[in-house]
Amino acid sequence: MSLNRLSIISLLFLFVFCNYNSKEEFVLKASDFQKTIDGKVTNLYLLKNDKIKVYITNYGGRIVSLLTPDRYGQMGDVVLGFKSIDDYLSANGPYHGALIGRVGNRIAKGKFTLDGKTYSLPINNNENHLHGGPEGFNNQVWEVKAVDQSSISMNYFSKDGEMGYPGNLDVQVKYSLNNENELLISYKATTDKSTPVNLTNHAFFNLAGEASGTINDHLLKLNADHFTPVDETLIPLGENRSVEGTPFDFRIPKTIGRDLNQQNTNTQMNYGGGYDHNFVLNKENEREMSLAGYVIDPKTGRRMDIFTEEPGIQFYGGNFMDGSDIGKYGKKFLYRESFALETQHFPDSPNQPSFPNIILLPGDIYQTKSIYKFSVAD
Numbered sequence: 220m221s222l223n224r225l226s227i228i229s230l231l232f233l234f235v236f237c238n239y240n241s242k243e244e245f246v247l248k249a250s251d252f253q254k255t256i257d258g259k260v261t262n263l264y265l266l267k268n269d270k271i272k273v274y275i276t277n278y279g280g281r282i283v284s285l286l287t288p289d290r291y292g293q294m295g296d297v298v299l300g301f302k303s304i305d306d307y308l309s310a311n312g313p314y315h316g317a318l319i320g321r322v323g324n325r326i327a328k329g330k331f332t333l334d335g336k337t338y339s340l341p342i343n344n345n346e347n348h349l350h351g352g353p354e355g356f357n358n359q360v361w362e363v364k365a366v367d368q369s370s371i372s373m374n375y376f377s378k379d380g381e382m383g384y385p386g387n388l389d390v391q392v393k394y395s396l397n398n399e400n401e402l403l404i405s406y407k408a409t410t411d412k413s414t415p416v417n418l419t420n421h422a423f424f425n426l427a428g429e430a431s432g433t434i435n436d437h438l439l440k441l442n443a444d445h446f447t448p449v450d451e452t453l454i455p456l457g458e459n460r461s462v463e464g465t466p467f468d469f470r471i472p473k474t475i476g477r478d479l480n481q482q483n484t485n486t487q488m489n490y491g492g493g494y495d496h497n498f499v500l501n502k503e504n505e506r507e508m509s510l511a512g513y514v515i516d517p518k519t520g521r522r523m524d525i526f527t528e529e530p531g532i533q534f535y536g537g538n539f540m541d542g543s544d545i546g547k548y549g550k551k552f553l554y555r556e557s558f559a560l561e562t563q564h565f566p567d568s569p570n571q572p573s574f575p576n577i578i579l580l581p582g583d584i585y586q587t588k589s590i591y592k593f594s595v596a597d
Contacts, residue, residue: 247547251303252276252283259360261304264371266396271593273396278304279357280318280373280392282422284547287400287593290520295428297521297593299557302547311543312552314421317357318392319350321377321384322577323419324497324533324566327454331569333385333413333578340383345452350421352382356390357421370395379412386412386581401592408585416579417564418587419529423537423557426516426523430550434537434558435476441469441512441534443498447565447574451490457571459499467496469512475536475558492538493555497531497565505530508588511562515596526590527562530575535559562589 252263261278274284283300329340329348340348361373377388393405445459462468466478482488513524542551565574
């Protein structure tokens, strides 16, 4: 099916959502996602199978909405998002559901040295560079290359010097939904000059549904014996620290909120305002696809398993959500009512020789995959 025909079809869609907590129904119009930004056109696209629907926009390559059933078959929207491109443009939080690059997470003081040259990047997170900078991939319009009922492929060409990074970087990302209720995100990139690359997706989840209350009662398991401790600006200290005997031990499932009372007594928890740390995933072989962990909402029974080829995963517990953003259901995004689990290489890797390498060389291909699988817990 041609892209032109698909665009025409998308004009006809009226996406009706139901917030199952309030039973209030409203209509999200595809036309609210059709906008021209810097000469590029944005739109809204639907991926679906028999159980799951995923709505994606090419503005920032964002997951706008993901509807999946609970134990009673009731659909719920488990990804935070907005009802229009204008809302994304004006949002206080810039990363909702977005593709992140050129380098996800933080780079200390926005500087790194590569091939004898020091590069300076924009500072947008206290004294550090975060998620590719203020005009990172999350704020770019991606070119849709192919789309059908179950997948969408997008491309972004990041020019040499963009946000201070060296090299022209050609990036391809594909979202695909299979019959196992898995959302697969495949990343691929090439460059003409050595450059750091660390791509991820920054969806915020609440398995009870968007704006449906605390996530502190969600059960979380992470297959990680170690995490990377940070300084007060959330830059790693350069070590892998055991989770044993700390609030960071999720090897046996526990509620997200169980150990949050240690925020004032545990230095690492205090620095992050709770959980905002990279976990070192247990891997038998480098780059193998393995289970990073899972989350279960005990109220609805919804379960999300995350598999990845990446060596780490950043767990963020919604510590900085302050209600300043209002989502597509007309409700505020509040403190600790969502979480992110970002599959990734480690933060500040260009400045940390002991961390897994993120430098992509000309002639090499950056490739990685992550899977978010949705089911109902037993």
